[in-house]
Amino acid sequence: MTNPEQAMNENTTLLTSLTGFATRVNEHERVPRLIKGWNPTVVVEALDTGAIVSVVVRDSKVERVVEGAQEDSHSITVQGDEELLTQIFEGVTNPAEAVLEGGLAVFGTAQDQTKLDALTLVLWGI
């Protein structure tokens, strides 16, 4: 069982990781073309700690990263343990391999899944 203080810390870890991811996305010169016309909210849920962070993509960039699940008509849910999620959004782990292993679940259309995969390829080449 995770106490609230731990949860806060762990949430901060995921939030920090995704904030770093957002900065990298917004600073990368090739990413805007990749996500042009693609405006989802990616809800990232850590199954072990309960931390939830939403990444809102608008107009070819990450508009904001916020704690909690944001409602959106076009949303993608990404689930896994917090350590794995952090590794993925920091470019340490190949998400395709994580999905194959069953550690990561991505709920969205096939096109959404390919776009997310493309982001990791362009950012880190993994």
Place this chain on the structure above:
Amino acid sequence: MSSPPKRSAFEMAFYISVCAGMAMGTSSFLIVAGAFEALSAGFVLLAIVAAMTFCVLISSPIAEMAAMFPSSPGVRTYVRQAYGDRVSLFVVFLYLLFVVVAAGAEAYMFGYVVRAIVPQIGMWVAALALIALVAGVNWLGVTPSRRTQILTTAILSLGVLAFGGGALVSGVTSASAPAAATLSTGEQLAALPTVMGICVFLFIGFEWVTPLGFGPDAYARKIPLAMPAGIGLNGLLYLVFVAGIAQVMSPAEISATPAPQLPLARKLLGDAGLGAALALCVFATTSTFNAGVMGGARLVYALARERRLPAWCAYFHAERGVPRGAIALLAALCAVSTAIIIAWDVQLAAACLASTLICTVYAALMASARKLRQTQAKRRRSFRARFGETPMLVLAILVFGLGLASIGAEPRQTLEVAAATAACGLAAVALARWSLGLSGKSGKAAPAKASPAEDSATT
């Protein structure tokens, strides 16, 4: 959080339409014709009910594995978790071979129907144009919406129901004597397992819904319910169609053509019926073919991303989110398969081969579900099949047996189908070995390196 009832109903309708629409192809009518070669109408109905029951039972352990590994690339993950990389790759390559063979049979049937109705269009042209069209549309990233998927399946279902139901109430009866009635009950009972085996072909593809869950909640109830519902819907449609066509045509007439829906349509509606049959064929083939090519392409892409296939197979158009390398590969293989089937006129043998391959894959899935109950007993499952490990083992053996039996469903080409089955098995073994060698180490992805996919994002 539970979804609103309206969204929930839409979601359920989408899942059922995927399960049912995937299986309802033009080659389904070829299977019906093949079944009437050996059996009378009553036994054909029995074979369909038995194959449907098998598929419903098989869907439950598949749903359990989907609940364990939601959104994963299905068969690749399930078998890998149970038996490791080597066996998983073998089964995945069998699965891809099945897609290629089934797509070839479907394209053949499309060409056959088009040529029968519009003789100016050659069979080769129609079949290869179909492949080019579906590949081109997918290449451009034009994917049907979920609403379109539901609508297409609904129209298709109503069309099949109209043909079958129309025949039942038409009052038209067959003039010629039923050929299969010359077979004794004992002979028909002996042929029943073989026909049951190929009748599994009528329901294949129901499991393609497993990576498509809208969210984690889908795997607890909706997907486990959608699979038997989709199979049941298809079963009902085939039963009505078979009962109807058997009323209007004799078994000899039905089995004399690979597309018995055409003479049926003519008997019911005259020449105007052929237009309806063509429309039905276009709906059935494009939806099945599109789903098959796209589903297969995703599997090829996933394999390439984990370095189990060459990097060019992972080439994709980033802006459109389309795995172009995988689509091109599958389209090319489907074209080759179609060419072989047309050139040698082996459409029923191809369907038998496809049935054998998919039954083997289903057997591997049942064995995997059983093994995962033992090795990953504590892993969270939002859905659990209502039967234990022994029934799963029995199902695995039975469905494998059905696959073997379907080798003999085309008596004139049993040896050829057996040889093709063995060739596919050897090819899958060779591909698995080659694939394992690509990454240099088992079970883990190779170190990252520049991929054509990355290049595509910049062009």
